[in-house]
Amino acid sequence: xxxxxxxxxxxxxxxxxxxxxxxxxxxxxxxxxxxxxxxxxxxxxxxxxxxxxxxxxxxxxxxxxxxxxxxxxxxxxxxxxxxxxxxxxxxxxxxxxxxxxxxxxxxxxxxxxxxxxxxxxxxxxxxxxxxxxxxxxxxxxxxxxxxxxxxxxxxxxxxxxxxxxxxxxxxxxxxxxxxxxxxxxxxxxxxxxxxxxxxxxxxxxxxxxxxxxxxxxxxxxxxxxxxxxxxxxxxx
Numbered sequence: 369x370x371x372x373x374x375x376x377x378x379x380x381x382x383x384x385x386x387x388x389x390x391x392x393x394x395x396x397x398x399x400x401x402x403x404x405x406x407x408x409x410x411x412x413x414x415x416x417x418x419x420x421x422x423x424x425x426x427x428x429x430x431x432x433x434x435x436x437x438x439x440x441x442x443x444x445x446x447x448x449x450x451x452x453x454x455x456x457x458x459x460x461x462x463x464x465x466x467x468x469x470x471x472x473x474x475x476x477x478x479x480x481x482x483x484x485x486x487x488x489x490x491x492x493x494x495x496x497x498x499x500x501x502x503x504x505x506x507x508x509x510x511x512x513x514x515x516x517x518x519x520x521x522x523x524x525x526x527x528x529x530x531x532x533x534x535x536x537x538x539x540x541x542x543x544x545x546x547x548x549x550x551x552x553x554x555x556x557x558x559x560x561x562x563x564x565x566x567x568x569x570x571x572x573x574x575x576x577x578x579x580x581x582x583x584x585x586x587x588x589x590x591x592x593x594x595x596x597x598x599x600x601x602x603x604x
Contacts, residue, residue: 382430383470385412390467400460402441406434437463496594536570541577545587545600554602558589561600 581587
């Protein structure tokens with residue numbers, strides 16, 4: 369029996385407990401049966417006392433408020449002098465207003481919690497500072513560039529050649545990467561796998577081929593820091 373433990377629901381405050389009781393019994397928040405809610409609220413307070421849990425003063429204050437509202441609702445109302453006399457204010461109204469305001473904050477907190485969980489799935493890094501390789505010329509205008517282009521075009525003459533587009537498949541680059549790794553003892557840099565024309569098309573095909581090899585568990589990679597050489601290791 370020493371291992372037997374009883375777990376009570378922990379509420380953030382008295383309004384949280386009241387909202388729980390109202391939602392549990394599907395009670396209209398605008399028409400709260402104070403007698404029922406007060407009895408259940410006091411029952412929860414007694415449970416906390418039985419298990420020697422320190423009770424916050426705010427819970428006791430709310431219990432006293434519920435008892436006060438309950439007693440005001442039980443007292444007979446004075447007879448109306450005429451039909452024009454308005455009824456007295458509902459003693460539950462102040463409590464209802466607090467519960468409505470509390471529910472708004474609870475809903476907003478739940479929304480922020482969902483946004484925080486979504487943000488935890490996103491990883492960012494600080495902006496990278498890249499040194500300028502060369503200084504840009506100053507004092508140039510569009511007319512200067514047009515004249516320079518025309519001069520280069522005229523000096524080149526009419527000799528031109530049609531360069532065929534190189535077609536490199538990802539499958540071919542996968543064979544290239546495996547071949548280079550086996551030649552170099554199972555470890556090499558990514559740049560050493562560019563063994564064909566060295567064009568941008570080959571680099572892109574090699575990168576996609578490397579991703580596919582990683583997915584197939586044929587190759588694993590290592591990089592010490594951003595923009596450092598990428599090393600490839602062969603998985604046999």
